[in-house]
Every structure is written in C-alpha cells, then in structure tokens.
Amino acid sequence: MKKFATVILILLLAAGFVYAKDYTVMKKAGNYMVHVKIDKNPPVTGLNKLEISIQDARSADVTDATVTVDYGMAAMPGMPAMNYKAKTEL
Numbered sequence: 752m753k754k755f756a757t758v759i760l761i762l763l764l765a766a767g768f769v770y771a772k773d774y775t776v777m778k779k780a781g782n783y784m785v786h787v788k789i790d791k792n793p794p795v796t797g798l799n800k801l802e803i804s805i806q807d808a809r810s811a812d813v814t815d816a817t818v819t820v821d822y823g824m825a826a827m828p829g830m831p832a833m834n835y836k837a838k839t840e841l
C-alpha cells in the first residue's frame with residue numbers, strides 16, 4: 752500500500768510539471784505596469800512565446816506601445832555576456 756501511495760505521489764508530481772503554470776513576471780516601469788507571460792516554464796533553448804501587456808497608472812490597457820524585448824545573460828565562466836533584442840507584434 753505504501754508503494755502504491757508512492758507511485759500516486761510521483762504521478763501527481765509529474766502531472767504538476769506537465770501542467771505547470773506559465774512563467775509570469777510583473778514589473779513596474781515608470782507609471783506603467785508590464786506583465787510578461789512566457790508559454791514555457793522554464794523557458795527553453797529555442798522558441799519561447801511571450802505575451803506582454805502594459806497598463807497605465809489608471810490600470811487601463813495601453814494599446815499603442817512599441818515594445819522591444821531586450822534579453823541577455825551576464826558573462827559566466829567559459830561564456831561571454833550575450834545580449835539580444837526581439838521585435839514584437841501587436
């Protein structure tokens with residue numbers, strides 16, 4: 752019975768990873784609030800789809816912003832710093 756319970760627990764944990772929530776980040780930028788949602792958690796090498804929404808100080812959606820995604824990695828042993836930019840589409 753204990754073994755059965757262990758198997759169930761492992762299945763629940765595995766299911767938890769399969770159905771893990773999207774990776775989300777919320778950050779204030781001046782008077783704006785920026786929400787970023789990545790479809791993979793954790794993000795993967797390759798394609799990751801980002802959904803970005805911006806609200807103004809009155810919590811109204813900003814619909815005419817030009818958004819650029821600026822991402823990178825600090826230098827680490829054996830790898831130089833890397834910086835990239837990606838355009839977005841509405």
Ligand SMILES: [Cu+2]
Nearest residue numbers: 824826827830
């Ligand atoms: Cu690295």
